Amino acid sequence: MSKNTPKAIRGTQDIFGADAEAFAFVVETFERVRKLYRFRRVEMPVFEKTEVFSRAIGETTDVVSKEMYSFEDRGGDSLTLRPEFTAGIARAYLTNGWQQHAPLKVGTHGPLFRYERPQKGRYRQFHQIDAEIIGAAEPQADVELLAMADQLLKELGIEGVTLHLNTLGDADSRENWRAALVAYFSAVKGDLSQDSQDRLEKNPLRILDSKDPRDKAFLPDAPKIDDFLTDGAVSFFESVTGGLDAAGVKWQRAESLVRGLDYYRHTAFEFIPDEGTAAADALGAQSTVLGGGRYDGLMESLGGAPTPAVGWAAGIERLAMLVGKTGDSESRLAVLPKREELLPLAHEVLAALRLDGLQAEAPFRFQNPSKAFQKLKKRGIPYVLDIDPPDFEGELGHARLIYGEASYEEITELAVQIEDALERQFTLKFMGGKPHNSTGWGISSRK
C-alpha cells in the first residue's frame, strides 16, 4: 500500500466476503420476520438536530455526553450523526403526525455512529436492526415485540441466547427505587470502586451490574425494584411475563438489568448469550445481542403528548458473528472458452443463459483453459460449460457441460435448463438423446 493512500477511519469496517454474506443474511431474515409481524418499513435520516438526541436520551448519559458525532453545518445548526434509532423515530412520529396510525409498528435498519473505543463487536460506525411499537400502552405490545425478537433469533439459527427480563416500573416506582439505591450506596460510598462512585451521581442503577469485586459485595443487599413497584407496575409486568409464557418465549428474570438510556419505563430486556457457550465466546465482552424496553417517557421529552411505546434494537455485526459461516456466494455455473477466438461466443452463450434466468458467469478475457478451470474449481463452482471449437465446418462452436460429483438428477435438471436457454438463441445440433447421455450441444447458428 502506498504511503499516501488514505486509511479507513478508526472503528469503521469494510465488510466483504463471508462476513458480508452473514451481514446480509441477518438483514434479510429481519426483513422477512418484520413482514410476518406486520411491522411497517421506515427509512430514517442518518443525522438529526443534536437536541433530538440530547433531550431524548439524556444529557448525562455517556452516549450524549461523550460519544456523539456532532458538528455544525454550514447554516450554523448543531447536527449529530444518529447514535441510535429510537430518538429519531420518536421525532418523526411527532413531526409527521404519525399519531393517526397509532398503534404504529415500524422497523428499520442501518448505520449508527458512536465515538467509542473499538473492540470486538463494537465499532464507531455500526449497524442495527430496529423494531418499535408506538402508541400502545398495553403489555401485549411488549409481548409481541419480544416474540418477534425471539423468532428472529431462532430463524437466524442462533442458539444459547437467553432473554433476560426486568421491569423498572412506572415513573414513580423507578424514581423511588433510584432514591433508595442512592441512599444505600451513598452510605458505603468510600468502599465502592471509583467507577461506581461516579455512577452514584450519574446513573446509580448501573452500579447493580458492576463487575468490580468491591461493588459486588454490596449488591446482594441492595434495594430491589420489586419492593418499590406500584400495584399497576406489578400487574403490568405480570401480564408481560404471562404473555411471554403463553407465546412460548423463554425468559429469565434479571433483577439488576437496567438500561443505560434515561427514557425507559417498565419492561427492560436484553438477549444475552449463556455463559460458556460458543455464542458467549464469539462476542467477548460485548455480550448483549439485542436489547430494548418500554419508553413511555420519551415523547414528552421531545415536547410531544405522553405516548406509550416499546422497542428494541440489535447489532447486526454481533448477530452476524453468531450465525456462523454462511459462505461466500459463488456462481453455480461458469462458461469457459477453450480458445481465445471463442470468447465472444462464450459471452453470447452467457447472455442467453442469463436471459433465461440462469445464474452464470464467464471470464472477461481469455486465459489458459487449464488454469481458468483450476481457478473455478478452487472457488467451488461445480459446473462449467466449456465452449469448444466446432466439430463441423460452418458451426459456431460446441458447448459441453462439465460436472464433478453432482447427482444424476441435479445434472439432468441443469442440462435441461441450459438446453432450453440455448435453444431460444441458437439452433442446436445433437439434441437427441437424454441430457445425461449427451451433455454437449453443437451450436450451429444464431436464431
Added chain:
RNA sequence: GCGAUCGUAGCUCAGUUGGUUAGAGCGCCGGUUUGUGGUACCGGAGGUCGGGGGUUCGAGACCCCUCGAUCGCCCCA
C-alpha cells in the same frame, strides 16, 4: 477516557546477541505439461519493514512520539 499485546510482500508468517542487494508458503501473472483437466515443472511481478524523530560507523531489529489493530475496563447493540 484507562490498561495490556501487537503492526515485515495481496494473505499467513520467518528474519540469530543491530552488520553486505529483506526471506518462505499460499495467492497473483506468463509459459510448458495435462487435455472431463482442481496435475507437475519453469519463469515473473510485488515489501524499504504502519508513520515521524532519535541512538549508532551501521536498525526491520534499541529508545521516544504518533497512527492503527486486537483484547479487557468503561459504555452499549
